[in-house]
Amino acid sequence: MTESMSPIALGFLGSLAAGLMTSIGALPVLFGRTPSQKLRDVALGFAAGVMLAASFFSLIIPALDVAEIRYGDGATPAFIVCVAILIGMGAVALMNELIPHEHFSSGREGPEAASLRRVWLFIIAITIHNAPEGLAVGVSFGAEGFEGGFPVALGIGLQNAPEGLAVAVALLGEKYTAKRAFLIAALTGLVEPITGLFGASVIVLAQPLLPWGLAFAAGAMLYVISHEIIPETHRNGHQNHATMGLSVGLVIMLFLDVWLG
Secondary structure, eight states, X not given: OGGGSOHHHHHHHHHHHHHHHHHHHHGGGGGTOOOOHHHHHHHHHHHHHHHHHIIIIIIIHHHHHHHHHHHOSSHHHHHHHHHHHHHHHHHHHHHHHHSOEEETTTEEESSOOXXXXXXXXXXXXXXXXXXXXXXXXXXXXXXXXXHHHHHHHHHHHHHHHHHHHHHHHHHHHTTOOHHHHXXXXXXXXXXXHHHHHHHHHHHHHOGGGHHHHHHHHHHHHHHHIIIIIHHHHTTXXXXXXXXXXXXXXXXXXXXXXXXXX
């Protein structure tokens, strides 16, 4: 069935499935179960490990391979990938500066937006966070079809579950009802099929941009890992457990990428 689908359709469906894992992760709040802070930090550490492995093994290394095929050996492929990574990181950093948003742990960032309610600032922050993940899935399907995109979609889906739980629990702490917290957490994952569709379309329609797109998506995810996820997992004194989670997530994603890709 997947062989008859276009890479663009695969990119959209794969990023949609990954985004929906956010809602699955948030399900425990509907049943009155709130995991401990330590467990949540371990889960977010796992998410960081998955994203870190996906960035290198599913995006950066394929980007180098494609650039070498197109431009030959030498410094050019490495230069292109390095520049694209920095552009991807810079793009997310710019979004953080220009778009008003709020993290429950670190407070408001970006321009002042007194007219926006706090929950909407938080939703915007999660949207900024999730956009690079959907982009990575879409670009992977657009570049290498099902075989290249499926491990990335699976890995991003696995790490979306603890993120969805973290969002829902944070909203419960802000006195939102369980149903509303679950709904908002679920909705934050729906930006991923939008950026996934965009990424797959660009790569399919403009093949020369392939190494740039792969490395750009990797850079965007690396920024999120360093700026958001790892600091959050170390904020509550559970850094050793979070690092263990990161290690497990990294090796699982590496195994899945080699086995399935």
